[in-house]
Amino acid sequence: MSLGEKTKPTRTELRKINNETGLAKSGHELLKLKNDAMLIKITDINKEIKIHNKTLEENTAKAKNNLFKAFSTHGITKTKYLAASVKENKNIKIEKKRIMGVKLNSITTKGFDRKLNERGYNLRDSSIDIDRTADSFEKLMPQLLKSGEMRSNINLLKKEIKKTNRKTNALKEVIIPRLLKDKNSILSKLEEKSREDFIRTKLTKNRK
Numbered sequence: 001m002s003l004g005e006k007t008k009p010t011r012t013e014l015r016k017i018n019n020e021t022g023l024a025k026s027g028h029e030l031l032k033l034k035n036d037a038m039l040i041k042i043t044d045i046n047k048e049i050k051i052h053n054k055t056l057e058e059n060t061a062k063a064k065n066n067l068f069k070a071f072s073t074h075g076i077t078k079t080k081y082l083a084a085s086v087k088e089n090k091n092i093k094i095e096k097k098r099i100m101g102v103k104l105n106s107i108t109t110k111g112f113d114r115k116l117n118e119r120g121y122n123l124r125d126s127s128i129d130i131d132r133t134a135d136s137f138e139k140l141m142p143q144l145l146k147s148g149e150m151r152s153n154i155n156l157l158k159k160e161i162k163k164t165n166r167k168t169n170a171l172k173e174v175i176i177p178r179l180l181k182d183k184n185s186i187l188s189k190l191e192e193k194s195r196e197d198f199i200r201t202k203l204t205k206n207r208k
Contacts, residue, residue, distance in 0.1 A: 039161070109142035
C-alpha cells in the first residue's frame with residue numbers, strides 16, 4: 001500500500017492503519033504460537049513412534065518366523081495359494097481430525113482380528129502353522145497402519161509449518177514494516193500540516 005496512491009494523510013486513515021497494524025502483530029504472534037504447538041506435536045509423535053517401533057519390530061519378526069514355518073510345512077507355492085484366498089479385511093476406517101487447524105489422519109482398525117472361519121482360506125488345507133501366520137499378520141497390520149498414520153501426520157505438520165512460516169515472515173518482513181512506514185508518513189504529513197496551519201493562523205492574526 002503506497003501512501004501517495006491509496007493512503008490519505010488523515011487522522012481517520014491513521015486510526016485505520018493503527019488497527020491494521022495491531023491485527024497484523026496479533027496474527028504474527030498467533031502464527032508463532034501455532035508453529036510452536038505443531039513442533040511440540042511432532043516431537044510427541046516422534047516419541048510415540050520410537051516406542052511403537054520396538055513393538056512393531058518384535059511382532060514383525062514373530063510374523064516372519066511363523067511365515068517361514070508355514071513355508072517349511074506347506075511349501076512356498078501352497079502357502080501363497082492359501083494367502084491369495086484370504087478375504088479382504090474391511091475393518092479399516094480412515095478419517096480426518098483437525099488439530100491446530102491441520103487435517104491429520106486417524107486410522108481405526110476395530111475388530112480387525114478375525115476368527116479362523118472368517119478369513120476365507122480352506123481350513124482343511126490349512127494347519128496350525130498357517131493359522132498362526134494368518135493370526136500374527138492380522139495382529140501386525142493395525143500396527144503397520146498406525147505407523148503409517150503417525151509418519152503421514154508428521155509430514156502434514158511439516159508442510160503446515162512451512163506454510164505458516166511463509167505467512168509469519170510475510171507479516172514480519174513485509175506487511176508490518178509497510179504499515180509502520182505508512183503510519184510514519186501520515187504522522188509526518190499531519191505534523192507538517194499542523195505547522196502550516198499554525199503559521200497561517202499566526203500570520204492572519206498579525207495582519208489584523
